[in-house]
Amino acid sequence: MELADYRREYLRGGLRRKDLPADPLALFETWMQQAIAAGLADPTAMVVATVDERGQPFQRIVLLKHLDERGFVFYTNLGSRKASQLSVNPRISLLFPWHSLERQVHVTGAVEKLTTVEVMKYFGSRPKDSQIGAWVSPQSSRISARGLLEAKFLEMKQKFASGEVPLPSFWGGFRVHFDSIEFWQGGANRLHDRFLYQRGDDGWTIDRLAP
Structure with missing residues (x-):
């Protein structure tokens, strides 16, 4: 089959202006809960887009870890490519691709670093092996073989075997x-x-966009 021949109809239902809340977070939280209830794999997965100093966009999938009126929260190695790019250009784009529900949510904004207290609180809630994994990987750096990561993981696991794993x-x-x-x-x-929600001086405006 030619890729151009592959298509399907979208028949799950529509979205009408009368059903839109004034606050976009209310709708996002409803959709997120529906994605979780539907049993989607990784419903909190979002595509994170950043731009380097040459204007080259980069995308990768990251997990959303918290959301409130202040914003969307995710965690990463601060030496990673995305973190380095965000230190130069804090503008960011998020995309939640809930394909099986025939839904997408696109977010734009700018980032700020979390405080050490916020990071420590989340880091302490992670499984111990995930905490150790944060110590092991020099994210986005070139490595010669996977074996180096595995050996480093075993080394660090032994080092922290009898105590808590400190925050890197x-x-x-x-x-x-x-x-x-x-x-x-x-x-x-x-x-x-x-439907596009945009923040203004007097709150949120809502516009219907042509498909």
Whole structure:
């Protein structure tokens, strides 16, 4: 089959303006809970897009770990490519691709680093092996073989076997202060429903976008 021949109809239902809350977080939280209830694999997975100093975009999948009125929170190695790019250009884009529900949510905004207290609180809640993994990987750096990571993991696991794993100085997180959220719901005949929330001086404005 040619890729151009592959298609399907979107028939799960629409999204109407009368059903939109004034606050986009209310709708996002409803959709997130529905994605979890539907048994989607990794419902908190989001595509994170950043831009380097040459204007080259990069994307990768990261897990959303917290959300409130202040923003979307994720954690990472502060020496990683995304963290380095965000230190130069804090603008960011998030995409939640809930394909089986025929939904997408697109977020734009800018990041700030989380405080050490916030990072320590989350780091302490992680499984111990995940904590050790944070120490092992020089994220985005070139390595010659996987065996080096595995050997380092065993070394660090032995080192921290009898005590708590301390927070690495190079590990942290970001909060995305969002200024727009777009909700996309698939529709029949490619007449998808798209609503864009944009933050203004007097609150949120809502516009329907053509599909």
